[in-house]
Amino acid sequence: xxxxxxxxxxxxxxxxxxxxxxxxxxxxxxxxxxxxxxxxxxxxxxxxxxxxxxxxxxxxxxxxxxxxxxxxxxxxxxxxxxxxxxxxxxxxxxxxxxxxxxxxxxxxxxxxxxx
Amino acid sequence: xxxxxxxxxxxxxxxxxxxxxxxxxxxxxxxxxxxxxxxxxxxxxxxxxxxxxxxxxxxxxxxxxxxxxxxxxxxxxxxxxxxxxxxxxxxxxxxxxxxxxxxxxxx
Numbered sequence: 001x002x003x004x005x006x007x008x009x010x011x012x013x014x015x016x017x018x019x020x021x022x023x024x025x026x027x028x029x030x031x032x033x034x035x036x037x038x039x040x041x042x043x044x045x046x047x048x049x050x051x052x053x054x055x056x057x058x059x060x061x062x063x064x065x066x067x068x069x070x071x072x073x074x075x076x077x078x079x080x081x082x083x084x085x086x087x088x089x090x091x092x093x094x095x096x097x098x099x100x101x102x103x104x105x106x107x108x109x110x111x112x113x114x115x
Numbered sequence: 116x117x118x119x120x121x122x123x124x125x126x127x128x129x130x131x132x133x134x135x136x137x138x139x140x141x142x143x144x145x146x147x148x149x150x151x152x153x154x155x156x157x158x159x160x161x162x163x164x165x166x167x168x169x170x171x172x173x174x175x176x177x178x179x180x181x182x183x184x185x186x187x188x189x190x191x192x193x194x195x196x197x198x199x200x201x202x203x204x205x206x207x208x209x210x211x212x213x214x215x216x217x218x219x220x221x222x
Contacts, residue, residue: 040214040215040217041214042119042202042212042213042214042215043158043202043212045209045210048209088155090157090158102145102206102209102210103148103160103163104210105160106157106158106159107157108156108157109155109156109157111155
């Protein structure tokens with residue numbers, strides 16, 4: 001089945017220790033998104049790639065970086081995680097950026113704990 | 116600005132009907148999504164409305180009024196597995212998420 005895969009599902013890191021979350025997709029979608037979702041809150045868009053074009057949200061901290069080496073993979077790097085970065089991180093894909101029908105397909109998420 | 120309003124929590128009993136309302140104010144609007152999100156899991160697509168009116172899909176229906184900036188999700192014949200958060204999401208040049216309505220279904 002075509003899908004969005006996130007690894008690991010649960011990640012524990014220490015305060016200040018860099019961590020990388022990964023996302024892969026078999027949908028061949030050209031847009032990939034990273035969201036941060038804290039408990040009982042809406043997902044917050046961090047950035048997205050339209051093909052290789054990187055689009056950062058204005059309020060995304062510099063601590064968060066992303067890489068997309070190819071169509072299938074996208075990585076979220078947190079350079080120096082703080083306690084406030086503990087959250088669920090959702091990867092999503094869509095077949096087109098912006099415009100009309102923008103359905104996004106979500107991965108299962110990675111729950112990050114910062115000790 | 117961009118704003119999505121929906122109730123924080125709702126409760127209902129198994130077999131009942133529940134309507135989750137959503138109002139939105141966005142700059143630019145293409146359509147409205149409803150996503151279902153079970154605790155600790157990713158959102159999953161339920162419906163997408165572009166035109167005014169009601170769209171029915173099995174036990175779930177979604178309504179949109181663009182002139183009023185209003186949508187609702189109607190769930191019929193509620194089941195225990197429908198206990199989840201329901202996210203109202205506006206499709207603009209990006210997706211604008213509401214904070215979700217947490218629905219609890221009791222036996």
